Amino acid sequence: MSTNAAEQVLNAPPRPAESLCFHCGLPVPKNQSTPMLAVFGEQRQFCCHGCHAVCKAILDAGLDDYYRHRTDPAVSANHQLVPDFLNQVELFDRPEIQQDFVTHVGATRQAALLLDNIRCPACLWLNERHLRGLPGVIDVHIDDTTQRARVRWDPETIRLSEILRAITDIGYIAHPYDATRSEQLNRLRRRRSTERLIFAGAVGMLVMNFSLATYVMVDVGTDGVLPLWVTLGRWTSLLLTLLLLAYPGQEFFAGAWNDLRHRRLGMDVPVVLGLSAAFVGSLHATVTGQGEVYFDSIAMFIFLLLLARRRELRGKLSAANRLDRLARITPRTATRLDAAAEVATVPVDELSVGDRIRLLPGETLPVDGTLITGISSFDESLLTGEARPIVYQPGDALVAGAVNGEQPVIIRVTHTVQHSAVSEIRQLVERGLELRPRYAVLAEQVASGFVAVLLLIAMATALYWLLTDPGNWLPSTIAVLIVTCPCALALATPVALAVSAGRFIDMGILPLRMRALDALACCELFVFDKTGTLTSGQPAVAAVVPIAGLDEDSCLRHAAALAAESAHPVAHALRQRVPQPRIITTKVENVPGAGIRASIEGREWRFGKPGFAADSKVYDERTRALIADGRARGQLVSVLVNPDGVQAVLLFEDPLRPGIKTMLDGLKGSGVQHFTILSGDAHDSVQRLGKQLGIDDVHGGLSPADKLAWTQAQQSQGRQLAMFGDGINDAPTLAAANVSISFADATDLANSSSDFLILGNDAAVLADARCLARRTRRNILQNFAWAGAYNLIAVPFAAAGWIPPWGAAIGMSFSSLFVVMNALRLQRG
Incomplete structure (x- = not known):
């Protein structure tokens, strides 16, 4: 077919629930305007602009036969979503496809990718180490909560298609990041998790019913032979357990094999060793009719571990959804006006700087722009947390995500969707989550070596019981392998930080460096600039x-x-x-x-x-x-x-900013003991403001160098301080402070020296941010305390034979659940 004649992008009406994406097979979002393309003489639907762009590129490359001969477009964990032929023809190296998810950083390129098949923090470690070993890859970071990867590479040395192929080579799937695709894949992950959990529960219940009967009724005859019904029950349980290991338990074995194949002791390795040991011992007991079987422990462990991971998944997706909300608040299409004032609905990706777009009341601005016709109020609460609409007039700058409240307006585009304030905010938040507190990094290092120590303990346990009481070696070894919970250590920080970052965004605060969270929670000295910080900066x-x-x-x-x-x-x-x-x-x-x-x-x-x-x-x-x-x-x-x-x-x-006195009262209530004003204004003016606010320690007439010297002098005395100042004039002091906060213009975010930016105009949110930081720190320390105490107590008890395998299964699952549920408490205000 002629690809030039086969292309036409339209706005589609709301789709029925059964509509599937022509390219990847995921459901097309309902009640959204989605792209279409003419393929083989018919209009085909796509779930996102990414799939539409890939399909268009396939047709442009003359590869129509792919769609004629493929057998299954649907998404599953066993199908590669970036097909081999795409890697072979290197379509992902084309600029028209990369423009939606690749940014230029100097001479390098940076891609936002979405990973599938991630099961635990060890998977992240494996992907990061594998990619960092590729020539030309400069930096890699994968977030455990969102499963989103940020990869930066030198295009002169390596191509994006080679990076994608390297990811699939180690058993994972990489997609160009798209908010719609992310939502669809998350829905698919939840469905798979639910299906496996239900299967494990139903089959496991049959195994448990038989085990319960044998606990109550079995009585070995005088000849040492088991009753026939017990023998038949054991063989039935054996077959049912095989089903459990083959379907819901397959993810543990796949993960362990992947880890061992790449010489990594991941968290699935002890799980698989425990399951295998229990099954082999039970198989031997079933065939010989001698000894104990552990089918009930296997069934319980698989079900409880799947239940714990299901709850972990819900927690991670809940936290990720709060972060992805930034990518979902802007619409996918816009109404563009041409030179003759004719309107056309186009994808926002096609908007260019200088285009004019029409925005009706109730519509959301998809890109940054300048108001050129009309006066209307705009709701920016999703970005700044400011509840009251703000009136804008011709000439005023608007940012993406603002909702038009009253009148139709015409706006001139100043930034494309890839470079809008919303896109920049999302990227800054992702980079902020990479900069974690020191104890978070330490916990990951401990968790990575935990499995090796665990295997040594299991070997020592088996050897001890084989020498002292051979009948007890198998249950004790199984209990040691199962009861330990490295996942609790690995999950103690990322879920809490992701939830906390989402809460900051809800407040209208942009967390640029989450590693400063600890300082915000602990510092007892707050330093303020005067003009533009405590005051509005405008007469x-x-x-x-x-x-x-x-x-x-x-x-x-x-x-x-x-x-x-x-x-x-x-x-x-x-x-x-x-x-x-x-x-x-x-x-x-x-x-x-x-x-x-x-x-x-x-x-x-x-x-x-x-x-x-x-x-x-x-x-x-x-x-x-x-x-x-x-x-x-x-x-x-x-x-x-x-x-x-x-x-x-x-x-x-110059009036006080809204909420200044509320902020000071809130900070005092959270334990801040000292306040200081450092300003370049005349000392008399600064002193009057200090008296008005009840701050005695004021310093006026200071240059930026004077402020920096004062800050360093305080730090040399062992004091941690927070600096609340102007993001440009106070840049040296903000960079030197233990934690820095400033107000931000949403149109100029990347140049900030601050750790946290307040997007609105109300200073009172700083007191709320301090309280959230204290809650987050306390929550993470609680998780560490629980994970450490649990493992220190559970492992010796299991090694001593005091915890049966089924009890170990309950303990391990409960430990992971506790950490996730505790972190999710931060979602509450």
Whole structure:
């Protein structure tokens, strides 16, 4: 077929539940606009733009026969989702496919991939080590919670297709990351987990029923021969146990084989050794009619371990969904206007900088842009946590994820979807999770060596009982292999950190470096910058004092009309109060550093500094007192004058940010004992603010170098401090502090030196962040304490023969469940 004639991307109506993706076989999301493509004369549906792009590339390459002759497009754990022929023709090296999930980092490339078949932290370790060993691969990180990989490589040395092939070579599946694909694969993982758990429960119940009967009723005859019904029951249990090992238990054996094949002692290895030892011993007892069988322990262990992993999976997916929400809040299509103002619905991937798009009330902005037509309010709560809609006017910048509230508007695209604020935030959060606290890294190192120590203990246990009581060696060895729980150590941190990162995002805080979480929880000294941190950084109208016959509203409108075209902060404050003064000015002259003069109805008006607005002789005693009093309070003083004399004195001040006092009260309640203000402003101004907030330790007139020196002096005395400052001016001090926080403009995030960015305007969330950090730290330490105490107690008891195999199965499963459930408590506010 002609591929040029076979292509047309459309918007599809909502799909029925049974619709499947033509390329990969995953269900097409319901009630979403999804791409379609003409293949073999029919419109085919796709679950995401990634599958659509791959199918289009296959057709462009003349490989139509793949779709004619393939036998099964459906996704399963045993099918490679990146087919061999794709690797052979290297379609994933094509720029049109890479544009959705590959970014340029200097001369290198960085891809976001989604991994399937990940079973435990050992799988992550294996993939990371395998990829890092490839020539040209610079950096690899895989998140245990989201199963998302970030791979950076040198395209001059290695191609992306070679990296994907290397992943499939060790038994795993890699997909280009796509939020829709991620959601579909997570649904598939949950379904597989449920199916295996139900099967293990149903079959295991039959095995347990027979075992229970033998515990109560069996009585070996005087000749030492078992009753016939017991022998038949054992053979039936043997067959049922084989089914359990072959289907729900296969993931343990596949994982162990994969580990051993790559010379890695993963966490499935002791599980498989315990299951194998129990089965071989039971098989021998069944065939000979002598000794104990452990089919009930095998059935219970498989069921309970699957139950624990099912709960772990739910916990991880719950945490991952909170993080993936950033990728799902933006729509997949947009309404684009051409030069003739004709509208067309297109995928957001096709939008370019400079395109104009229409946004109706209730729609979500898919990319960053500038409002060019219309005035409307936008809800940015999903990004900033700010509950109140914000009114935007033509010329204002908007970020992706904002929801239009009132009027249809037209927006000019300033960043493509790959470089939007939402995309940047998601990437920053992922990198932040890579920077974990020191004890998290230590726990992973301990867990990686734990299996080797466990196998040595199991060998010593078997040898001891063989020499002292041969009848007890098998159950004791099985119990040692099963009861230990390295998973609890490995899970103690990642789930808690992922849940915590999701909670930070819900608050409107961007965690750029989660390794600073411990310092945020523990530091007792908080240092603040003044302008732009404790205050808004922009003057606001504090008072308007009419002097002559005009009322306050008229004075404001005249001043706003004079300053309408000025870029001065005072002019901005006036526009905030009076957006449309409705007074015509002519002959406008802006005098830098002084003020503005203009003609209104043929008369000259002046607005600005007292010395510019009028001669000092014009000011009466009351006006002089107002000017002097305002300056004494650190306010900016402007005067409005016309030929009739002074009309008004306007006072401007830099107001406190919303929530500052609530923040200070909350920090005091969480154990912060000392507060300090470091500012470059005049000392008197800083001292007045400190007195207003109840902070005695204030330092004014400091340069960035002075602030850095003060911070380092405090740290040299052993004090941990948190710096809350301006992300640009205070960059050296923020970088030196134990933990740093700043307010962020969502359009400029990557240049921040801070560990945490507050996306909204309310400072009170910092106190909430401190409380969350303390809860997270306490939660992780609880998990470590539990994992350590459990293993220290359980292993000696099992080795001593005091824990039967079925009891070991219960203990091991409960240990993993405890860690995950405890971490998920952080989801509650």
